[in-house]
Amino acid sequence: MNPPTKTGNGMKRYFRSIADLENRPEFQEFLQREFPQAASEFPEGVSRRRWLQLMGASLSFGAASGCRYYKEEFAAFTAAPEGRIPGVPTYFATNFEWAGRIVHALVTSLDGRPIQLRGNPDHPSLDVSAASEFQDGKEKQFKQVGLDAISQASILSLYDPDRLGEAVAHRADVDTASKAFLNGEGTDSNSYNAMAAIVRNSGTKMDPDTVQELISKASQEIASSLGSGTAVIYESTSSPSMLRLLAQFHEKYPDALLVKYEPFDGSPVRDALKSLGAPTAKLSYRLDAAKVIVALDADLLGTDPMAARYAHQFAAGRTPDTTGSMNRLYAIESLYSVTGSAADFRLPVRSSDIGSVLARIEAAVDARMAGDRAAPIDAATPFSELSFEDRVERTIQSIALDLVANEGASLVAVGAHQPAAVQRLALRLNSKLGNLGGAVRLVDTPNVWGQLKPIDLAEFVQRVRDSKIKTAIVLANNPAFGAPRSLSLNNALEGIPFSIYLADYADETAAVCRYVLPAAHPLEAWSDCVDVDGIYGVGQPLIEPLLGGRSALELLAGLGGIPFDGAERYVRETAAQLAGGNLSDRQWRELLHSGYLTRNLLPSISNKDLKLDEVASIDPASIKQDSTQGNLELVIYPSDTLFDGRLANNAWLQELPQPVTKLTWDNAALVSPKTAATLGLKQGNKATVKVDGFAIDLPVFIVPGQAEGSIAVQRGYGRFLAGSVGTGVGHDVAGWLKPGKEPIFSGVTVSPTAVPYRLATTQDHFAIDEGGLEEIARRTPTLVREGTLKQFLEHPDFAPKTYAPHHSNESLWKEPIDKIEAEMPFLPQWGMTIDLNKCIGCNACVLACQAENNVPVVGKDQVARGREMHWLRIDRYFQCDMDKTKQGAGFDDPTDVTIVSQPVACVHCETAPCEQVCPVAATVHTEEGINAMAYNRCIGTRYCANNCPYKVRRFNYYNYNTEYGYFYGWQDWREKVNTKLQSLVLNPEVTVRGRGVMEKCTYCIQRVQNGKIQARQQGDGRVQDGAIQTACQEACPTQAIVFGNLADPSTRVAQLFSSPRSYAMLEELNIKPRTQYLARLRNVPDGLMNRMQANPPEIPDHGGHGGHGDHEGHSDHGDHDHATISRPVSNKS
């Protein structure tokens, strides 16, 4: 029942009171609509004046560049600060912890508003020891370190209107219904909204004064009980300031409990190190120091929090053009990971058998080290002819050979979810191989501020049960959802009489805590961190807290009654102590400017400190390939995009296609085609997965290359109180997790159901007919050209030649570009290369493009319709041995599956097919060779998209970007959110497209123009090579993308264009793309080559055919003006 609508704004007081007593959810909803709160309706809730204040404040410290942060400076500009040019971005170095990773970022701030993050290129921990890729050593100019997608997406979370904007005091009694709900009952999607409303509305808002009162009252209470009965739940952190504050708190209240929460506890790793006598050690790798990398169920380049850094290091070893050699990556894993797809050789093995594999590798290494170290392996039979068991054996022999041959320059990594025994074994093997201190780094992270002796959540729950906890301070991010459900942390927290939660959102934890205070985003607060290289960095606020949040430092200091003169002072004190006692103002400003302290804070641990002799060996059991009921295994792994689920309300990440499955907005049970066929599972139907008597229905997704009998599912989905984006997306599998136990389960049963479930993928492989699959297999080698390192060394130009068209491409008329090149040789001609040998398909570029170019999020329904808007996508193809697959069980069991990925955006064809068919000339060529879009002129015939062979054009079927899309929200309520987020996170340099308009990659034309303006202002107008970087290029951790001027033969891109590996995709269409790819190489050991790799297609001899001799033509540029322009296939050069 709604109160009479006619009351409107002048609603009478008593109406509100009566209904308030009833506290019906629909009334609450009505109230929210009638009196919009800042939290739910932002940005409308923030007045123009308040916004100006915020902007003004951020601008003032932006201009001061020392970033002094005084609360008093809340005035809008009356006079512009010196040196500030409106519309010109400023950049700030900052470091913060985000979803388990440490981000060293350079933040783009435009008129006081942070809009984009990229990796801090000067940060020493991102340096790699790489061979020079350039003859003239121009690395410095091109220094790009990249940043992973999750870190980049933090900027969207900053502007998330769903973030908690006001402190909430909950009623002591939460409705029984919601209690049951939070305990996991009734988790069907229909009840989500109703329940969320109840939980959200069961509290009253608190004003800032009340919050201050609350904090001081709580502080007194803690003081009066001397901390006994008080627990502080914090998330594991590297922040020295946080650790110092915790130590101070602990010192003051020794009876207070410190509870450490780790969303993905690396507990097996930590347990292993503990048992080896290094409890505070931290394990990390240097991939650039390894020639041979063996990843055993370890997704080093994908879900690992340090993946971007590892990818950066990995790519340093992928430059065969200058060095003639490459590192070698073996991946042995159950699910197909990013690492697996980047690997030179991959073997699917169940996660539970990884220990056995490792034990056998160690035995083989031992045998070699004792005997003939370089004894060749028996490779008489081709690898493809071997049985599974023989394949495993040969793989192990090959790995052992490589490891021993590269002693001290190799690396054996084991996934953090593997048991401690396996971790210990890996450490011992690495030690034997002399890798410790080289590619395997162990550093000691003692708490220099004092021992904290934290307990874990399980113990905390036990203490609560024993009624020993009266007060809980929750500083960790949503442990009620992230922690294993079997802990019943909900009930435990709910039972505590006084609990304060520092929350990002009104989430699952907020629902069970008494007081919920809004937290500041890392870009709004002072913080610090130390990364595994021991480098200290400060996190500085880029903007005043938009929604009035506070940081954990501020809250804990307040509650602990610890002298605290503002977070900045506190962090600076910490920094000063770490820097050796004192930091002058100038030094402090320097630290903020560069973002790091050049001083290693963490000592390395060497072999001698580890008790490796005591490591027990694992008895290698037989390695199974069993997909019968009850013998299955289930592996729960972190989400590629949502981490532990805390990023569920980030629409960019929800819509980011998962690297291998290309799934968006969902998680699914991944199974191999054969396992699916054995169990009768169908893609797109749900299946009941049962572990330890607890069953969850999950949609099935078939992934070729998944280990037989192994089911993988991502956690982090199925949030029931995430916000308007993430609530109810996907399936919650935390019910299976057990505290202190690895997320690998055996004895799993799976039964198919007939319930269809719609999964939204951006690519539909293996859901298509057999003819289609054959065609894909036939076509992909020409699209994504790939060879082995061996092949490359014999025929460096195999890629352009193998699949070169049999006819010569000749235009019937003169191309306009020819004239431009002839008459205006001074004009730059832009082009791009993408090195597939470096690309690992990590998605960083996709997200960077989305952030840079205001690419809208469209929601699950629209993705399922094939209307995703990403300008840059990563195509992923499965490849298999077609002949053997056809002889065998067909596509129910494809043989020798591999994955290739290929980023595809507009390739800016010189003779662009899209331009010729546009009736209104809305897409035209610039004189600099960019295929430009005039959005204002576009009327949306979509003919250009039909005629684009790469299908890189994206159409706005609805008004994705503004709120004016009438009726639009009907399809999917989630989509509405996007409209509000976008308005603040938008890049003002790029036009926001309305509905009915075509859009696509522009080579970041705004950056090109800015670069040109700068070149004109500061020099002779010539743009220096590397001065203009596209957003994707900047974000790429492996430097696979290079952009620049093709008309200048000295540029990096021009050099790469003439690389023998360079080829144009679909060159036979004579469209002359300006983006070329460099062929991928796999450094496969001889004995492990599959049939395709062992017998690569022959290079046809085209004799004097002029069309293909162009690569030689590049050496003598001086002869003609436009020799370097992309003429990879024309007859002209």
Add this chain to the structure above:
Amino acid sequence: MFATNADSQVLSTEIDNTEETPGRRAPLVTGNHTYHTITETVCRVAEQPQPKLWYLLFAVSSSLALMFVLLIGYLFYTGVGVWGNMSPVFWAWPIVNFVFWVGIGHAGTLISAILFLFRQNWRTSINRAAEAMTIFAVICAGIFPGIHVGRAWLAFWLTPYPSLNLWMWPQFRSPLLWDVFAVGTYASVSLVFWYMGMIPDLATFRDRSKHWLPRMVYGILSLGWNGSSRQWLRYEKAYTLLAALAAPLVLSVHTVVSFDFAVSQLPGWHTTIFPPYFVAGAIFSGFAMVLTLLVPMRKIYRLENLITLRHLENMCKIILATGTLVGLAYATEFFIAWYSKNPYESYTFMNRAFGPYWWAYWIMVSCNVISPQLFWFKKFRSTPFLMVIVSIFVNIGMWFERFVITVTSLSRDFLPSSWGYYSPTWVDISMLIGSFGIFFTLFLLFCRFLPVVAMSEVKGILAIQNHGHHTDHH
């Protein structure tokens, strides 16, 4: 109930004039018709109260037309996302419908212009209705590309108009622009041709009107026609000139429509056979639609002696011929796909026949290639009921032909990563139905208010027939 002939001397039964008698031309008007009875028969279609069936049909089709208009409103309000169009199938049902209706709109001008120039006298009984059908089909066709663009309110940018604030013309290399000219010219010439041919008959209507309002309206429309020799002379000249002008349009319009596809580089679209193949298909579908409309119309309005079995049979023969041409075109496409060794093209055609849209392909083949072959049998050519069934099949088949060309080619082009499967939404389906509503509403109004048979021209061939022995030996 039904309109009946007042004059008893006119036979109202069906007369089979399809028999070929050597040395003698078959009569084109049967049943002892005279000038007067022809006037009576045709005028009463509009003058007499319409049968209940007309009201029923009109109620249904005008409701569907209204639905169509409302859906266009919904579309404009919301965005083209209400359709199933997606990436890679950026063009789907709306374009299929456009090409389908343009194709239908072919028969009218072919009958009126080309058959006129070739002195095919049997055209006279059917040309008026066929031309009307053409106009209405072109109206239906014209709606779709207009509403199909993402920003329909700016669709006028497709036309070349001097604009002071833009300083630019459309892009003349785009086939879509050629389309605007081709369809625009075709629609205007067809309309003028149709209207001009109607002037003498409108004057007849004017003269027979008993009420002042129709007299005034028909009076204005007949432009002061008084039947003087001078008027007839000029009329005949103008008509011949217009026919000569319209004749190339019959070939040009669908040729240009086919360029929308053929000029692109999409496998399955980029084929040189498209212009003749599209024209043949258009004539094929146009005649099928004429048959579908005329068989019930001559029955309801008792026009069997004007639109005789022989007329229908002739149309069946054209359908048979063009249907076979279309079948040949399908086979040629496959041959070329194989012969050219272009891997993308060969896959596209294999995919059409055996891919996920195999059903659409085989519906097309069975309707377009197999069903017209039934017209080899005299029985099918001379039984109106069977003709209608076959022609409806042909119409279904021709819609699917456009679906197959447009959607299956787009759904799987060069990069397999971008392949997709298109399925329509309720809006797509309703709009197709709604366009039929528009079409039938207009046609029913035509029956109600305008001369459905060109009286003056039929009278002309009646004269030839009655004085056959004079003219035969010239």
